[in-house]
């Protein structure tokens with residue numbers, strides 16, 4: 001049976017600020033992120049399986065990515081907890097804002113590494129994460145490939 005890649009696309013709105021950065025993205029701002037999640041596996045060949053012909057049901061993949069990423073990051077503002085931005089984060093949290101503190105600089109590169117780890121932990125053994133593409137602006141994106149990180 002062939003290995004097949006399937007992709008599901010997601011979008012979420014997230015704020016962030018790059019502490020210490022030497023450009024305009026040191027300011028708190030936001031992006032309409034778009035995330036492409038590609039997994040690889042063999043379509044189920046058992047006729048009696050309700051998922052016959054599928055690598056993984058798109059809706060099962062959607063559930064994983066929604067729970068791990070979209071529902072967490074959507075309409076949150078992400079700060080690096082290892083910077084003085086933690087004080088700003090606390091102030092915002094105290095005022096009822098949805099703030100997410102992470103252990104990294106929230107660039108598209110670091111976010112896509114974080115997302116890969118989270119998704120990998122949730123996939124069934126027979127399905128592998130192939131790649132992620134995180135589009136931050138119309139002209140900028142970061143990609144993670146399993147083959148680059150074996």
Ligand SMILES: Nc1nc2c(c(=O)[nH]1)N=C([C@H](O)[C@H](O)COP(=O)(O)OP(=O)(O)OP(=O)(O)O)CN2
Pocket residue numbers: 018025106107108109136137138139140
């Ligand atoms: N390697 C990275 N560089 C930058 C990142 C990043 O995550 N990785 N992030 C930013 C900012 O957060 C923001 O995304 C700005 O990106 P940029 O493409 O520079 O946005 P512009 O609107 O200026 O894009 P243009 O299409 O060139 O106008 C900065 N750098």
Ligand SMILES: [Zn+2]
Pocket residue numbers: 016025029030031
């Ligand atoms: Zn940005």
